[in-house]
Amino acid sequence: MAELRYNPLLKDWVMIASHRQNRPQMPKDWCPFCPGSGKVPDSYEVYKYDNDFPALMLNPPEPDDVATDLFKTRRAYGKCEVILYSPDHNATLPELPQEHIEKLVELWQERFADLSGDPDIKYILIFENRGEVVGVTMPHPHGQIYGYSYIPKKIELELQSSSEYFEKTGRCLVCDIKDEEVSEAKRVIFENEDFVTVLPFFTEYPYGVFIYPKRHVSTIMELTERERKNLAAALKDATGTLDALFDYAFPYMMCMHQAPVNSEDCRDWYHFHIEFYPPMRSRDKQKFNASSETGAWAPCNPTSPEEKAEELRAAYRKYKQSGK
Numbered sequence: 001m002a003e004l005r006y007n008p009l010l011k012d013w014v015m016i017a018s019h020r021q022n023r024p025q026m027p028k029d030w031c032p033f034c035p036g037s038g039k040v041p042d043s044y045e046v047y048k049y050d051n052d053f054p055a056l057m058l059n060p061p062e063p064d065d066v067a068t069d070l071f072k073t074r075r076a077y078g079k080c081e082v083i084l085y086s087p088d089h090n091a092t093l094p095e096l097p098q099e100h101i102e103k104l105v106e107l108w109q110e111r112f113a114d115l116s117g118d119p120d121i122k123y124i125l126i127f128e129n130r131g132e133v134v135g136v137t138m139p140h141p142h143g144q145i146y147g148y149s150y151i152p153k154k155i156e157l158e159l160q161s162s163s164e165y166f167e168k169t170g171r172c173l174v175c176d177i178k179d180e181e182v183s184e185a186k187r188v189i190f191e192n193e194d195f196v197t198v199l200p201f202f203t204e205y206p207y208g209v210f211i212y213p214k215r216h217v218s219t220i221m222e223l224t225e226r227e228r229k230n231l232a233a234a235l236k237d238a239t240g241t242l243d244a245l246f247d248y249a250f251p252y253m254m255c256m257h258q259a260p261v262n263s264e265d266c267r268d269w270y271h272f273h274i275e276f277y278p279p280m281r282s283r284d285k286q287k288f289n290a291s292s293e294t295g296a297w298a299p300c301n302p303t304s305p306e307e308k309a310e311e312l313r314a315a316y317r318k319y320k321q322s323g324k
Contacts, residue, residue, distance in 0.1 A: 002055065003063035004150075006072040012153040015076060017055040033140040035087050045100065046107045047084040054080035056146060058118075077120055077149040083107060085141035092130070092141050092249055094240035094324065101232035108256075109220055109228075111145055116261035121147040123155060123260045126220070131251025133279055133286060143254075151260050158257065159270060166269035174271030177201075178212040187309040190237060190316050194230040197238050199309040204299040206281045206308050207245065209238055211274040218259035218267040235274075237319070241312060242278060244319035252278040 001018040032039040033049070040047060056078025063073035085104055086096055093101070108126050115124050128143035129136050151159070165173040181187055181198045189197045189209060197211050211234050217223060223231060242250035258272045281287040281302060292298045 002076040004074040049082040051080035079147035081145040115147040126256040195234040206303040240319040241316040244315040246283040
């Protein structure tokens with residue numbers, strides 16, 4: 001079964017993908033993403049791989065005959081891609097050379113351009129899940145891209161807030177958030193010529209850093225060559241900083257928030273940025289999203305962002321001194 005079901009309470013779509021339960025457990029001595037597997041080229045640097053068990057498909061089946069006037073269904077149209085970061089099975093994002101990550105940024109741009117050419121795709125999410133604690137079963141370094149036929153609710157809320165703020169002030173909301181963080185400085189972790197990494201004033205996660213472009217851009221497609229290089233540097237430094245916190249591969253979810261495609265033009269008032277959601281609140285304690293967070297969308301951060309920003313700055317200095 002693969003279909004979309006509408007939740008009338010939240011005005012949002014739910015992906016029903018029961019076929020993903022049949023994903024095989026990969027043998028410990030074989031990886032489909034490694035050269036020589038027969039599934040990928042024998043030689044590559046970064047690579048796009050169509051997901052073998054996609055939740056969204058370009059040729060989805062018709063929904064099951066379960067819809068009513070109240071309970072609506074739609075075909076699970078879209079695209080799910082896996083983005084392989086490296087042929088090295090054990091390399092992770094902070095361990096890759098910056099020049100290699102630049103190739104990854106270019107591949108993200110290529111895939112964004114290609115997927116946005118489909119008029120039925122309305123939103124493109126580039127993301128990475130890292131670590132068993134967030135459900136990763138494939139350790140080979142990779143991220144994913146989902147092309148949705150609708151705009152997911154969280155993005156819809158960000159767009160609405162940004163539009164209202166722009167109508168009221170004539171300014172970009174994310175630009176103002178970024179500028180105020182830079183002005184206050186106490187939650188800034190590091191910055192380079194084109195990007196600033198902060199632990200936001202309103203972060204839901206103890207170590208939930210955001211990466212903001214300094215220049216107003218609405219999608220990854222608008223980045224210049226220099227900005228691509230500096231985004232690669234910012235990603236390497238941000239993930240390396242998280243690893244340096246407790247000297248292990250720190251788990252996280254990383255999502256790129258950018259303007260929708262084939263929808264209303266919001267380039268003037270929506271700002272590309274990257275959000276990290278690391279599930280750990282200390283070296284060995286996980287931050288669980290329990291009843292309040294899940295049932296009421298009322299998040300609670302059990303730590304002080306200002307204190308954790310100090311901790312992250314120390315981890316950043318430690319990472320840079322390591323010379324990685």
